[in-house]
Amino acid sequence: MIEKADVVIIGGGVNGCALAYELASKGINNVVIEKNHLASGATGRCGAGIRQQWSTKENATLAIESVKIFERLSEEFGEGIGLRQGGYLIAIHDEDDMKQAEKNVKMQRFLGLDVDILEADEIKEVVPILDVKGMDAIGATFCPTDGHADPFKTTYAYARAATKKGAKIYRFTEVQGILTENGKIKGVKTSKGTIKADIVVNAAGAWSKKIAEMAGVTLPNVPYKKEIMVTERMTHAFDSMVISFKDGIYFSQQEEGQILGGIPPPETVTGYETTPTLSFLRHMSQTLTRYVPVLKHINVLRQWTGFYDVTPDALPILGEVKGLERFIQCNGFSGHGFMLSPMVAKLLAELITGEKTSLPIGRLKLERFEKMEFEREKSVVG
Numbered sequence: 611m612i613e614k615a616d617v618v619i620i621g622g623g624v625n626g627c628a629l630a631y632e633l634a635s636k637g638i639n640n641v642v643i644e645k646n647h648l649a650s651g652a653t654g655r656c657g658a659g660i661r662q663q664w665s666t667k668e669n670a671t672l673a674i675e676s677v678k679i680f681e682r683l684s685e686e687f688g689e690g691i692g693l694r695q696g697g698y699l700i701a702i703h704d705e706d707d708m709k710q711a712e713k714n715v716k717m718q719r720f721l722g723l724d725v726d727i728l729e730a731d732e733i734k735e736v737v738p739i740l741d742v743k744g745m746d747a748i749g750a751t752f753c754p755t756d757g758h759a760d761p762f763k764t765t766y767a768y769a770r771a772a773t774k775k776g777a778k779i780y781r782f783t784e785v786q787g788i789l790t791e792n793g794k795i796k797g798v799k800t801s802k803g804t805i806k807a808d809i810v811v812n813a814a815g816a817w818s819k820k821i822a823e824m825a826g827v828t829l830p831n832v833p834y835k836k837e838i839m840v841t842e843r844m845t846h847a848f849d850s851m852v853i854s855f856k857d858g859i860y861f862s863q864q865e866e867g868q869i870l871g872g873i874p875p876p877e878t879v880t881g882y883e884t885t886p887t888l889s890f891l892r893h894m895s896q897t898l899t900r901y902v903p904v905l906k907h908i909n910v911l912r913q914w915t916g917f918y919d920v921t922p923d924a925l926p927i928l929g930e931v932k933g934l935e936r937f938i939q940c941n942g943f944s945g946h947g948f949m950l951s952p953m954v955a956k957l958l959a960e961l962i963t964g965e966k967t968s969l970p971i972g973r974l975k976l977e978r979f980e981k982m983e984f985e986r987e988k989s990v991v992g
C-alpha cells in the first residue's frame with residue numbers, strides 16, 4: 611500500500627469512483643479505499659434511475675448536468691454504462707399534487723428541461739400497460755430524457771478509467787481512523803496501513819456519519835433500510851420509469867425484460883439492519899399490480915435491501931467542513947446519489963483543485979443545518 615497521496619477518497623461506490631476519475635483527469639494523485647468490493651454499498655443495490663424532475667433547484671440542476679455527462683460517458687470510457695433514456699412518468703393523484711407538479715415543471719422548464727404535464731388519457735400513450743384508474747391518477751408529468759443506467763457498469767467503468775489515469779483503488783481495506791493535527795487533515799488509518807494525505811473525502815454512503823465521527827465531525831445523516839425487488843423476464847412492454855410520490859412506488863422494465871422496483875416498507879427501519887421482509891413484498895406486489903394488473907401473472911425472482919443515507923432536506927452534503935476544511939463531504943444522497951454522481955464528482959474535483967466550481971455548491975455545505983437554512987426536497991420516492 612502506498613504511504614502518501616494528495617487525496618484519499620473513502621468509499622468505492624459510484625460517487626467515490628467518479629471522483630477518483632475526475633481528479634485523476636486533472637492530474638491529481640488519489641486513492642480510493644473501499645472496505646468491501648466496489649459498488650457493494652447502495653450503488654450496487656439501487657434502482658439506478660436517472661431523473662431530472664425535482665422540486666428543488668439544487669437537485670434538478672445537479673441531475674440535468676449529470677445527464678449531459680451520462681450521455682457521453684460510454685464514448686469517453688470506450689465501454690457501455692447501460693444508459694437507456696425511456697423517460698420518467700410521475701403520477702399526479704389529486705389537486706394538491708397537480709399544484710406541486712405545475713410549480714415543479716415551471717422551475718424545471720426554466721432550467722431548460724424538456725418536461726410536460728399529461729392528461730390522464732395521455733398516460734397510456736407513454737406506458738400502455740398502466741391501469742390509469744387503478745393507479746388513481748388524474749395526470750402525470752413526463753420527461754423523455756430521464757432514464758436509467760447500469761450501476762455496476764457505470765461504477766466499474768469510472769474505476770477502470772480512473773486507474774488508467776493513475777488513481778489507485780484498494781478494495782477490502784477498511785478505514786479505521788482519520789488523522790488530524792491542529793484542525794488539519796493528515797491522512798487515514800486503514801486495516802492495511804496508514805496513508806498520509808492533506809485532503810480526505812468522505813464518500814462512504816450510509817456509513818459517512820461513522821467516518822465523520824472519526825474526525826470529530828457530526829453529520830445529521832440517518833441510514834434508512836430500503837427494499838427492492840425484481841421479477842422474472844417478460845416481453846418488452848414499456849420504456850419509461852413509473853413513479854408516484856404519494857404511493858412511494860417506482861418501477862421500470864429492464865433491458866432484458868425484468869420489472870425492477872421498490873416502495874417504502876410499511877415499517878420504517880433506521881440503522882444497519884438488512885433482512886428483507888415479507889411485508890415489503892406484499893405491499894409492493896399489491897401496489898404494483900394495482901398500477902399494472904397484468905403483472906399478477908409474473909413471478910418475483912429476488913428481493914434485497916440497501917440503505918438510503920438521508921439528510922434532513924434530502925439534498926446531499928457537499929464540500930468542506932467548518933474547522934476541518936480539507937475534510938470534504940460527498941454524502942447524504944438519500945435515494946438519488948446514483949443519478950447525481952457525474953456532476954457531483956466534477957464539482958468536487960473543481961473544488962479540490964481550487965478552481966471556480968461550474969455550479970455554486972456553497973448551499974450544500976454541512977453548515978446549512980446549523981442555521982436551519984434549507985428547503986426540503988419534496989419529490990422523493992422509495
Ligand SMILES: Cc1cc2nc3c(=O)[nH]c(=O)nc-3n(C[C@H](O)[C@H](O)[C@H](O)COP(=O)(O)OP(=O)(O)OC[C@H]3O[C@@H](n4cnc5c(N)ncnc54)[C@H](O)[C@@H]3O)c2cc1C
Nearest residue numbers: 621623625645651652653656657659785815916947948949
Ligand atoms: C433500494 C435503493 C434504490 C435506489 N434507487 C436509486 C435510483 O433509482 N436512482 C438513484 O440515483 N439513486 C438510487 N438510490 C440511492 C443510491 O444508490 C445512492 O445514493 C448512491 O449509490 C450512493 O453512492 P455512494 O457512492 O455515495 O455510496 P455507496 O454506494 O453506499 O458507497 C459507499 C461505500 O463506502 C464503503 N465504506 C463504508 N465505510 C467504509 C470504511 N470504513 N472504509 C472503507 N470503505 C467504507 C462502503 O462499503 C460502500 O461501498 C437507491 C438506493 C437504494 C438503497
